[in-house]
């Protein structure tokens with residue numbers, strides 16, 4: 001791997017990122033998810049908790065060209081295989097994407113087959129993949145409904161056809177929602193104050209920017225562990241992923257190196273001192289106008305006190321102060337996650353696309369990609 005994203009040897013990295021950006025722009029019609037090589041390079045560094053294997057499909061002309069001479073357009077498509085190294089040892093995430101100009105001639109199939117081979121070699125038997133869609137289609141013959149009964153994907157889009165034809169099952173649909181900024185400060189304050197009143201004196205919020213302060217590292221490890229399998233998962237077979245203090249530190253260090261800025265608010269149960277919920281907003285460079293609403297969790301024993309709204313409204317106020325120039329926030333929720341979606345809708349989030357969450361079990365005739 002190259003040391004920096006600008007040296008000549010990073011030509012392949014730059015072409016990889018360019019292909020990812022090309023696909024993302026074709027899906028969303030915006031540069032909302034644009035990545036840059038320097039940030040991607042830091043994301044690619046070896047991680048103790050998960051191994052990321054990344055693949056590129058090169059055109060024939062550049063198949064034997066040294067990495068430092070690869071022009072941007074030589075990468076036709078990309079693949080990724082994520083192999084957890086601690087829990088979920090028989091599970092893998094796979095992704096295959098092809099530049100729009102090079103679709104329909106087998107590049108995607110070649111990449112997906114390579115990803116499946118890698119997953120198999122690493123003993124993985126339950127695979128997950130995702131397809132992204134600019135709009136969630138209405139019910140009808142043009143759409144495929146998740147077995148959860150909530151959410152649909154468009155049957156005529158390439159990714160859906162591609163995975164269904166290769167034996168993958170749609171297990172769940174996630175809604176993408178977007179909240180336009182700036183928000184009316186009076187409305188957010190009213191939502192926060194109402195939630196604080198409902199929560200009462202037993203709960204208080206604590207907020208920080210960036211890495212978790214030392215005093216909360218153990219508590220956040222416990223919350224991240226709970227978060228790993230707390231949201232509804234439909235039929236996706238993903239088990240709880242354990243976090244400890246070292247993993248929290250590793251995660252935060254990586255974010256700092258990638259230039260990621262984040263804002264976190266936690267809920268503390270005052271009588272016990274325990275942290276019982278958190279929410280995080282995150283900004284990934286180079287994109288400045290879009291901020292991501294990441295995890296929000298209220299521990300099971302503390303639900304029903306409006307803590308979800310309290311956490312989110314408080315954090316939105318902090319974002320408004322820190323990033324008055326941010327133009328919108330996006331977030332993803334399982335379509336059947338009614339409680340979380342209701343809070344988001346109350347805050348002004350509106351549907352802005354969806355993703356299909358797919359699963360393939362290997363080792364069955366169904367799972368063979370090649371005859």
Ligand SMILES: CC(C)(COP(=O)(O)OP(=O)(O)OC[C@H]1O[C@@H](n2cnc3c(N)ncnc32)[C@H](O)[C@@H]1OP(=O)(O)O)[C@@H](O)C(=O)NCCC(=O)NCCS
Nearest residue numbers: 095096097098103104105106107108109158159161162165
């Ligand atoms: C899905 C995706 C990866 C497919 O890439 P692709 O390079 O077009 O894939 P292929 O060419 O191998 O297959 C696409 C279709 O072309 C057909 N095809 C393959 N080789 C062909 C050829 N030589 N001539 C004509 N058609 C061909 C395939 O049979 C396939 O048809 P199907 O989808 O009805 O099964 C691409 O559309 C994409 O990047 N989409 C966005 C990301 C995504 O959704 N990825 C899937 C989740 S991992």
